[in-house]
Structure formats: C-alpha cells, structure tokens
Amino acid sequence: MAIVIVAIVIVATQLRNWGIISSTHYLAWAAFAMNLGVSALGLPTPERRWWIANAILSVLAMFLIGASTVPTAIVALVRLFWN
Numbered sequence: 001m002a003i004v005i006v007a008i009v010i011v012a013t014q015l016r017n018w019g020i021i022s023s024t025h026y027l028a029w030a031a032f033a034m035n036l037g038v039s040a041l042g043l044p045t046p047e048r049r050w051w052i053a054n055a056i057l058s059v060l061a062m063f064l065i066g067a068s069t070v071p072t073a074i075v076a077l078v079r080l081f082w083n
Contacts, residue, residue: 013027028062028066029068031068031069031072032058032062032068032069035054035055035058035069035070036055036058036059039051039052039054039055039058040055042054054070057070057073058070061073065077
C-alpha cells in the first residue's frame with residue numbers, strides 16, 4: 001500500500017512540475033481519499049475503533065482546517081500555535 005501512495009505522490013508532483021496541475025489542491029484531495037481508503041481497509045482488523053477515529057478526524061481536519069490527513073492537521077496546528 002505504501003508503494004501505491006508513494007507512486008501517486010510522485011506522479012502528482014511531476015504533473016505539477018510540468019504545469020499540468022497548477023496547484024496542490026488535487027494532491028490534497030488524493031491524499032484525503034487514500035487516507036479514507038486505508039481507513040476502510042483497516043475496518044476488518046481488531047483496531048477497528050482507531051481506523052474509524054482516523055476517518056472521522058480526517059474528515060473534520062479536511063473541512064475545518066484544510067489538512068488532508070490527521071498527521072498533517074497536527075503539524076499545521078503545531079505550526080500555528082508554536083509561532
């Protein structure tokens with residue numbers, strides 16, 4: 001799964017460098033979709049509650065502060081309140 005995520009990020013970055021994608025907007029939505037997909041894959045595991053919490057927090061973070069994943073939201077909030 002990590003290889004797929006890395007490949008998508010590399011392709012999206014190259015498309016942005018070539019001028020095909022003009023912003024990182026699509027990259028953030030792709031990371032958000034992949035995060036929700038990974039959360040869905042984790043539902044059959046014993047850590048089901050953590051995956052559900054990750055999905056809920058990701059949705060809240062994306063719509064409240066624009067961060068595509070929970071770690072990105074944490075970094076954004078730390079940068080906001082640290083400075």
